[in-house]
Every structure is written in C-alpha cells, then in structure tokens.
Amino acid sequence: MNNQTQNAIDIVLAESLKELAATKPIEKITIKEITDKAGVIRPTFYNHFQDKYELLEWITVNELFAPVEPLLSNGMLKEAVTFILTTMEKEKDFYKRAVMLEGQNSFNEIFNRCVARAVQKYLDLESLAKVANYPWLKEELVADFLAHSISWVTIQWINKGMKVPVEELTDVYVKIFHSPFIEIVSSLKK
Template identity: 30%
Template structure:
C-alpha cells in the first residue's frame, strides 16, 4: 500500500505540473487530486521537494542502475536524456522553477555516482588517490549536467541518441588518460 500511495502522490504532482508551475502547487492540491488527507502525504514525504526527489530517483535514476560501468555508461546517460524527453513538461517545469536546484543537486549526486563507478573501474590498473578520482568524476559530472541543461534550455531539439554519439566520440579514452596523468 505504501509504494502505491507514494506513486499516487507522484502521479498527482506530475499531472498538476502539466498546468501549474511547481511554486503554485500545494500539498492540499496534491492530496485533493489523490483523495487522501494531508497526513498521508506527510507520512511519506516531508515536503513537495522530497516528493520531487523521489519521482526523479525512482523514475529517472532507477532506469540507469544497470549502466554504471565503462562499457555501459553511454546507455545510462542516454536513459537520462530519454527520461527528460519523455517527461518534457514535468522536467521543464522543474527546470524553470525553484525545484531546479533540487533537480541539479539530485542529478549531480546520481551522475557523480555513475561516473565514479567508471573511474574506479578504469583506475584498477593505475594507483590514484581517492580525492583525484573524485575530482575526475566531478569534472565529467559537471560536463554531463551542463550538456543536459543546455539541451533543455534550447528546446530539446536534438535527439538524445545523437547527443550520446557525440559525447561518446568526445569522451572515448579521456577518462583513462586523465587517470593516467594523475
């Protein structure tokens, strides 16, 4: 029942965000849409931003868990782009709202984890300090998030698979070279 209720609340927020900006949506709006009371909302989430994080974590990031290796990172990034494209109104509403910081922080955390896994996998061949690994992962994380947000700002015209092809061509071998330099 708990997961079902969380999903109901998530669906309500997503539906409401099709017609209202995130700042204008209240918990009262969400629970009214679901037919539950406010306490039910607070049983599951501390606020609307907590619900927003849960949506992104379960829907967007849940789909990339199997793509955190050197051989599969491209599919993980493609899944993120496809999620944004498939949920354009919801993601753009978040992007253009006070929820943008939450979205970027969340993306940074999840993408950093993906990239750090790749760095750790590659670095088994080379002795490298953990802080250097984190620096390399942070650099590529910011590059990816910058690419994603730029794509969103310009109307998402380019197909995600084309962006990933360009990214793969650009990045291929650079993480290994960065590790080697450290």
C-alpha cells in the same frame, strides 16, 4: 529521503506532481494540490516525503537513475544515457518546469547529485585523479567536475526545448567518455 524504494503511494504522489507541473510552476504547487490530485490526505504525503522537493528527488532517483543501474553495471553507457534522456523527453512538460526551480532544492542540484553518485560508482576516478598527479586532485573533485559538466549540458538541452535528438546527445556523451584521454586513463587501471 525517507524511502528510496517505490511503493504505490509514492508512485501516485509522483504522478500527481508531474501532472500538476505540466501546467503550473513547481514552486507554486501546494502539498494540498498534490494530495487532492492523488486522492490521499495530507498526512499520507508527510508519511512518505518531507516536502515536494523530496518528492522531486524521489522522482529523479526512481524514474531516471535507479532503472539504469543494471545497464551501467554492465558497461552499457549508451543504453543508460538513452534511457534517461528518452524518459525526460517523454515527460517533457514536467522536466521543463523542473529545471526552472532554483536554489538548493533545484532540479539541477538534485540531478547533479544523482549524476555524481553514478560517476563515482561506475567510473575509474582514481586513475583519472592520478593522471594529473596533484595531491589536491581527489576522486570526489573529478566526480564533481564530470557531474557538473553532464548536468549542465542536460539542463541546457531541456531549457532549449529538447530539440537536439536523444540519439545525438547520447552520442556526444558516449564520445566524451570514450575519448582517447579516457581510454588512456582506463588502461592505467588494468
């Protein structure tokens, strides 16, 4: 991505895409439609993003994951997960359209990468990998496994209409990460 920080144009373009996606599949939304709705010209879009998929990634990073960094760095997993899921629930129409995207630019792939980064940064993957004591079981593989699991459950929640309350889904995630297995692994680090 060209720019990981937020500025006014990025925010306006993001809001434009989200509003358009509430009524139209993302793959059918054109850059012209995004810029017209945002009140900017096409070159402005391309000064900030390569394409609408990079804009989708910007939205995911800046609206879901960047705000929870302070929570995760302070061990506040429940609050971080609650924030992410609540944000998705508030933008339900957008995220329902986003999960319909398929391929390498899919929301699932973008979300999975973001989750993997968070898992690698905040979980003791070295201890998790050492528990099994296999040379092929590296931290990256453990992070990918956890990220795919979390992403899959979240995508299913969105696909099924977000009917499970945020509190219940958050509780499931927290219990998974605080299971006795994780506690044993975490104690190895100390």
